[in-house]
Amino acid sequence: MKMKTIIIACLVILMISWALLALNMISSQGESVTLRIFHAGSLSVPLKQIAERFEEENPEVKVVLEPSGSVLAVRKITELHKTADILMTADYRLINDMMMPSYAEFNIAFASNRxxxxxxxxxxxxxxxxxxxxxxxxxxxxxxxxxxxxxxxxxxxxxxxxxxxxxxxxxxxxxxxxxxxxxxxxxxxxxxxxxxxxxxxxxxxxxxxxxxxxxxxxxxxxxxxxxxxxxxxxxxxxxxxxxxxxxxxxxxxxxxxxxxxxxxxxxxxxxxxxxxxxxxxGKSIAYGLTIPKCARNLDLAIKFVNLLLSDIGREIFEKNGQSFLDSFIVYGKVPEEINLR
Structure with a gap:
C-alpha cells in the first residue's frame, strides 16, 4: 500500500512538472523582445512606419521608439546610463564627438534635410x-x-x-x-x-x-x-x-x-x-546612426538597421520629405552584417 502511494505521488509530481514546463514554454513563446531606439524627434514619422514593417516581419519583436532632441538622446546613454539598441541623431557629428569610442564603435551618416x-x-x-x-x-x-x-x-x-x-x-x-x-x-x-x-x-x-x-x-x-x-x-x-x-x-x-x-x-x-x-x-545637415555598446539585442538591431538602409527604408524616408545621402558616410568599424550597398 505504501509503495502504491509513493508511485501515485511520483506520478502526480511528474504530471505537475510537465504541466508547469508546458505553461512556461507557452509563456515564453508569447513574450516579445523589446528593441529600443533613441532617436531625433524629427525622425518620428518615418521610423514609426519602418518599425511597423519590422514588427510585421518579426512578430516576436516590439519596437519601442523614444524621441527627443538628439543631444538629449546621446546624453541618456553617456550620462544617465540608459540602454538603447539603436541611436539615431539629426547631426551625425554628435555620435562622433560624444559617443565614440567609449559608447559606440561606428557611425553611419545616412540622410539629409534642410x-x-x-x-x-x-x-x-x-x-x-x-x-x-x-x-x-x-x-x-x-x-x-x-x-x-x-x-x-x-x-x-x-x-x-x-x-x-x-x-x-x-x-x-x-x-x-x-x-x-x-x-x-x-x-x-x-x-x-x-x-x-x-x-x-x-x-x-x-x-x-x-x-x-x-x-x-x-x-x-x-x-x-x-x-x-x-x-x-x-x-x-x-x-x-x-x-x-x-x-x-x-x-x-x-x-x-x-x-x-x-x-x-x-x-x-x-x-x-x-x-x-x-x-x-555650421555644416550641411546629415543624420547619423549607431548601435551603442550597451545594446542588449545586437542581432535584431543589425536587422533593423539593414531594413532602414534598404530601398524600403529609402522609399519611406523620401515619401516623408527626407532624402538619403547619395552614398553613406562611415566612421569607425561597422559590423560586417550591416549592408552598406
Whole structure:
C-alpha cells in the first residue's frame, strides 16, 4: 500500500512538472523582445512606419521608439546610463564627438534635410510671407516665432546658424535683432566668422515674442493652435505635419555641401560657461546612426538597421520629405552584417 502511494505521488509530481514546463514554454513563446531606439524627434514619422514593417516581419519583436532632441538622446546613454539598441541623431557629428569610442564603435551618416520656416493659415501675415520677405515678417512686433533649444536639439542650434548666415546673405542684423536682443544668447563677430554662445539656462527674455521649446516637434502644436506664428523646422517635419513653409536660399538652409565653406564660418557654443561646453561648427545637415555598446539585442538591431538602409527604408524616408545621402558616410568599424550597398 505504501509503495502504491509513493508511485501515485511520483506520478502526480511528474504530471505537475510537465504541466508547469508546458505553461512556461507557452509563456515564453508569447513574450516579445523589446528593441529600443533613441532617436531625433524629427525622425518620428518615418521610423514609426519602418518599425511597423519590422514588427510585421518579426512578430516576436516590439519596437519601442523614444524621441527627443538628439543631444538629449546621446546624453541618456553617456550620462544617465540608459540602454538603447539603436541611436539615431539629426547631426551625425554628435555620435562622433560624444559617443565614440567609449559608447559606440561606428557611425553611419545616412540622410539629409534642410531648414525651412514653417507656418499655418493661422499665422499672422501668412498671406504675405514668401522667400523674399520672410525676415521682414519676423521683425514685426506682433509676430511670435521660435525654435528648439540649442542645448537639446540640433534643429535648435541650426536655427541661430541659419539666422547668422542670413545676416551675411542679406546684410542685416537678423540674429542680433531676432534672438540675441531677446534672450541671454551672446554673439561675437571676428572678420568673417560668427561666434554664438548659448548659456545652459538659455531662455527668451520675459515678454519677448521669441518662443523656445526643448525639441523642434514640440513647436508644432503651438503652430497648429495659433499660439505661435512661425517656427524654424526641418523641411521633412513640415511636410509630415501638413505645415506650410518658406524655403530659404541654399546659402542659408544648410542643405548643400557645396556651401559648407560658408556654413563653417558660424561657430556655436552650447552649454556656454560650464564644464559641458561644446563647440558646433555650421555644416550641411546629415543624420547619423549607431548601435551603442550597451545594446542588449545586437542581432535584431543589425536587422533593423539593414531594413532602414534598404530601398524600403529609402522609399519611406523620401515619401516623408527626407532624402538619403547619395552614398553613406562611415566612421569607425561597422559590423560586417550591416549592408552598406
Amino acid at each position: 531648414m525651412v520656416l514653417a507656418y499655418t493659415d493661422k499665422s499672422r501675415y501668412s498671406d504675405e510671407i514668401n522667400s523674399e520677405n520672410w525676415f521682414k515678417i519676423l521683425m514685426k512686433e506682433d509676430v511670435r516665432y521660435g525654435f528648439s533649444n540649442p542645448n537639446d536639439d540640433p534643429c535648435g542650434y541650426r536655427s541661430p546658424i541659419v539666422l547668422a548666415l542670413a545676416e551675411r546673405y542679406y546684410g542685416l542684423d537678423l540674429l542680433k535683432d531676432l534672438v540675441v536682443d531677446k534672450s541671454n544668447m551672446i554673439l561675437k563677430k571676428s572678420d568673417e566668422e560668427y561666434f554664438i554662445y548659448v548659456p545652459k539656462d538659455f531662455a527668451p527674455r520675459p515678454g519677448s515674442n521669441l518662443v523656445i521649446r526643448s525639441k523642434s516637434v514640440d513647436l508644432i502644436a503651438l503652430l497648429e493652435s495659433g499660439a505661435l506664428d512661425y517656427a524654424f523646422e526641418y523641411k521633412s517635419v513640415a511636410i509630415q505635419h501638413g505645415l506650410k513653409y518658406v524655403e530659404l536660399p541654399p546659402q542659408i538652409d544648410l542643405s548643400d555641401p557645396r556651401f559648407d565653406e560658408e556654413y563653417e564660418r558660424i561657430h556655436i557654443y552650447l552649454f556656454y560657461g560650464t564644464d559641458e561646453q561644446k563647440e558646433v561648427v
